[in-house]
Amino acid sequence: MKKILFVGETCTISQTYTKGYDHVTISRYAEAGRSMVDALKENGIDIELFPIHLAHSNFLDTLETLNQYSVVIFSDIGSNTFLVPPQTHANAVRMPNRLKLIKEYVSRGGGFLMCGGYLSFTGYEGKARYGMTPIADILPVEMLPYDDRIECPEGIFPRVLQPDHPIMKGIESDWPDFLGYNRVKAKTQASVILGFENQDVLLAVQDYQNGRTAAFASDTLPHWATPEFIHWKSYTPFFTNLLHWLSKD
Template identity: 50%
Template sequence: MKILFIGESWHIHMIHTKGYDSFTSSRYEEGATFLLDCLKKAAIDITYMPAHEVLINFPTSLQELNQYDAIVISDIGSNTFLLPNNTFYGLEKTPNALNLIKEYTQNGGGLLMIGGYLTFMGIEGKGNWRNSQLADALPIEMFPHDDRVECPEGIRPKTVLNNHTLLKNISDNWPIFLGYNKVMAKQKAETVVEINGDPLIVVGKYQKGRVACFTSDCAPHWGSPQFLQWESYSQLWLNILQAISKTE
């Protein structure tokens, strides 16, 4: 299985103030390292594209995307795909990355969107996936506003479809999460797991392709330490990817 995993990276810029004087520092972080390591140990061929690389290196043809069995988008806003450097700074026409992903999916490719502060609508609506070209392809409907539900007290998911293939060899002892994106499942989609009465894992089809959404985080902070240490963590992601992987 060959996967393109996009997002889950960020730069932090800090101001240190000590009395009269101050200085700045910055650092770069990636959030999906643990998940990607788990998938690599399971012999999944992963191509990882951090958020900043999308601006300059995202594939510009359907042929390039067709080499992958599934595409994963995690905690990255739609603007990053729609405003590549060549267009935003160079004023050049460039292929619409979201149209390419949509066409890839409708032709039989797999698509998974994982929640976070810039997924679905996200913080202050800045993810803005509801107004993107991919909204039709996803198995969920998004609200037109900031869709975060913060749960600092911790909240446990609840299995809805116990015999679903996504839950094969998965413990029913779900760990806590610290938040999620609130969405609604589309009419023909399947909600496999709920959180706080809202969808956590939703699967569906988009023309020839298979699609899924996981509405919380694959990593901190919504993805709690208990989730990353859960005995079924790796198996869950493997099941989801196998379920949506490209159909011939």
């Protein structure tokens, strides 16, 4: 397996403190995805974190550069980041459609994984809007045309539907719960490996032309991913297995 490219799970946070007449605004940069990337590195995966603010202007825009990677992961990063680069928005400069390139990359043998979040699939208030992009063609799931979040503050437990699938090798059958997910519907040709107790999809996978794709409908990090899931002993092995399957190892 070549390198894995993890795109997303970073942000800039601005906070305003109001104290009577005065207010102070502070900002900071956060890499929530760093913990997952580091966990996978410790498990032998060669993986690189691509921050969202860099993806906006500098995401890979040729097949040659994409082909350096076995699998590309999008996690909590909206389609506008790829479709409205600053060069186009500010100066009306024509740029490559980077989501079309992802589709071509997969069709030629690459792997692609989308993980859930407020800016995944359709997302919060429909802002992720991947259902209107070439990514909709390659995913193993169909997306809702409106806000697809299912919030479960009480927790919802997954069920293993295909325990003999290679992705589930060595993975415990009793999963920790999640606090929410993106509601998606599996395509006819997809294999649903994990579902929720209400029959919704958690993990669906499929072959797409010469490549493979997967949709993990909940988050890999808080808040939907609980501390019990993140610290679960099968957390890293599960995602390691999934990446090996996507890269056809």
